[in-house]
Amino acid sequence: MQFSKYHGLGNDFILIDNRQSDQPLVTPAEAVKMCDRHFGIGADGVIFVLPPQNNCQYTMRIFNSDGSEPEMCGNGIRCFAQFVTELEGKEEVGKQYPIHTLAGTITPTIKGEGMIRVDMGEPELTPAKIPTTLNQGGEKVVRESLTVADKEYEVSCVSMGNPHCLVFVDSVADIDLEKIGPLFETHAVFPQKTNTEFIEVVRPDYLKMRVWERGAGITLACGTGACATVVAGVLNGKCDRTCTVELPGGCLEIEWNEEDNHVYMTGPALKVFSGNM
Numbered sequence: 001m002q003f004s005k006y007h008g009l010g011n012d013f014i015l016i017d018n019r020q021s022d023q024p025l026v027t028p029a030e031a032v033k034m035c036d037r038h039f040g041i042g043a044d045g046v047i048f049v050l051p052p053q054n055n056c057q058y059t060m061r062i063f064n065s066d067g068s069e070p071e072m073c074g075n076g077i078r079c080f081a082q083f084v085t086e087l088e089g090k091e092e093v094g095k096q097y098p099i100h101t102l103a104g105t106i107t108p109t110i111k112g113e114g115m116i117r118v119d120m121g122e123p124e125l126t127p128a129k130i131p132t133t134l135n136q137g138g139e140k141v142v143r144e145s146l147t148v149a150d151k152e153y154e155v156s157c158v159s160m161g162n163p164h165c166l167v168f169v170d171s172v173a174d175i176d177l178e179k180i181g182p183l184f185e186t187h188a189v190f191p192q193k194t195n196t197e198f199i200e201v202v203r204p205d206y207l208k209m210r211v212w213e214r215g216a217g218i219t220l221a222c223g224t225g226a227c228a229t230v231v232a233g234v235l236n237g238k239c240d241r242t243c244t245v246e247l248p249g250g251c252l253e254i255e256w257n258e259e260d261n262h263v264y265m266t267g268p269a270l271k272v273f274s275g276n277m
């Protein structure tokens with residue numbers, strides 16, 4: 001099977017041309033093997049370019065490196081758009097690709113030189129729709145208390161199609177992510193588990209963030225996580241609506257637009273190699 005390997009700030013994916021079938025050509029168990037960094041190709045996930053649905057140009061599906069299927073992925077959809085230009089054999093700056101995902105229609109725009117700007121849609125703040133059992137029946141989850149490993153944390157929750165738990169800290173370097181990441185991911189208040197972002201405010205327009213991803217563990221970057229980070233930052237009065245989010249793998253530009261309530265994410269998507277498995 002032919003594949004191409006792409007990454008968005010070190011968050012890396014195996015891209016599969018799946019336009020001939022509306023079912024993924026790889027099973028979740030096979031995706032786990034392909035993502036293994038020793039016995040496989042190595043990646044944070046496998047992404048499929050499937051035939052269009054719902055008046056979109058293509059459909060995107062993704063399996064995390066543990067075989068689970070998330071609703072959306074930010075770095076992944078930038079890689080998807082860049083891969084589509086490879087499949088179409090031409091790159092048009094300014095071209096938009098409405099893509100059907102489990103989180104609805106998401107639209108990346110080709111900016112050229114490996115840069116992609118994505119309309120990520122509106123953030124979902126209703127607790128039951130994130131989903132979380134925190135502040136049940138309330139409007140949103142902002143500065144709620146959550147105990148993890150006998151330590152009390154103040155958390156906020158946002159969905160970008162997939163669930164995020166946001167924690168503001170003094171220094172992201174001091175977080176033992178390997179230890180507490182999985183405890184947040186599988187906490188009982190998150191019925192579909194969660195991605196967890198730890199955030200340090202450097203300036204109102206500049207945030208540092210480290211992430212423990214649902215179904216993938218520590219990654220070098222998370223696009224939906226960076227979007228959720230700025231939304232939570234605004235709701236907590238800690239940052240501007242337009243921010244740079246610095247991740248271990250590099251920076252994303254995020255804007256939570258006040259007029260249309262949409263979140264816009266701009267960042268790179270680069271091809272590494274292609275091969276045959």
Ligand code: ZDP
Pocket residue numbers: 011064069070071072073074075076162163195213214215216219221222223224225
């Ligand atoms: O929600 C999840 O299970 C995530 N692990 C999906 C992948 C998110 C991604 N890292 C992103 O950039 O949003 C691809």
